Amino acid sequence: MPPRRVVTGRSQEPRQRFAEELRLLRSQSGDSLRKLGEVLGWDWSLFGKMESGETLGGPEVVEALDQHYGTSGLLLTLWELAVGDPTQFREQYRRYMTLEAEAVSLWHYGVSTVHGLLQTREYARELLTVGGTKGDELNRQVEARIGRQVLLTGADAPHFRTILSEAVLRTPLRHAQAWRNQLEHLVEAAERPEVTLHVLPQAAGLYGLVSTDVMFLRLLDGRTVAYTENTHRGELVEENSSVERLQRVYDAVRDLALSPAESRKFIGQILEEAPCAPST
CATH class of the missing domain: 1.10.260 (434 Repressor (Amino-terminal Domain))
Incomplete structure (x- = not known):
């Protein structure tokens, strides 16, 4: 060393x-x-x-x-x-990223945005821009976010399950073609063997994670940790009983969600409704 x-x-x-x-x-x-x-x-x-x-x-x-x-x-x-x-770059997030790289499986719920592992470059750029990032810093963060997607490639890639609220799919980007690209990217990702995608329809009503994004990481030693995040802060949760409570809530949300096949069909329907970019 x-x-x-x-x-x-x-x-x-x-x-x-x-x-x-x-x-x-x-x-x-x-x-x-x-x-x-x-x-x-x-x-x-x-x-x-x-x-x-x-x-x-x-x-x-x-x-x-x-x-x-x-x-x-x-x-x-x-x-x-x-x-x-x-x-x-807080210590908790630093530790979370280290654990994410070691995880054998990941389970995610997104309340308002697509997870970074499934974002297109255009989606990442617009999301970071509305958050106030600009200039060289914007370019840096976009590249870093897209670069992280290598986690889901290769023979040893962890399995990634994501549940997206319908609100995620009903909130378009400013540019029609960029939004269509993101929806198409989700459909393609859902066909990959290492990705399982669910949609939680609005008709499901209120539920336990109504205002919180969460990611669970299953580690090599058998432990599971969680990372919760909202607009203002994130928190790494490692205490067993707290993780278990979050898992129970996540499982309840998963029970309300559409099956993977139904979810792909649902996204396809939204894609059919999405406006096309004007011809030039």
């Missing part, structure tokens, strides 16, 4: 220091940018931009680099300093 280095004697400007460390670690490992991209599942050009200081990348890709180089959080610490706001 590469020895942990101190900042003294290197670039003191955080962004330059971060890029310098990336270049040094890759040089010591003997990896090419293309090889790094193949191993970690991101486009190799992103790593080139990070090493040149053009972009900082996202927390997900930095976490992956820390694990690849065995640097025990050094890169994430430098990234936080370069971003200038360490609080935006």
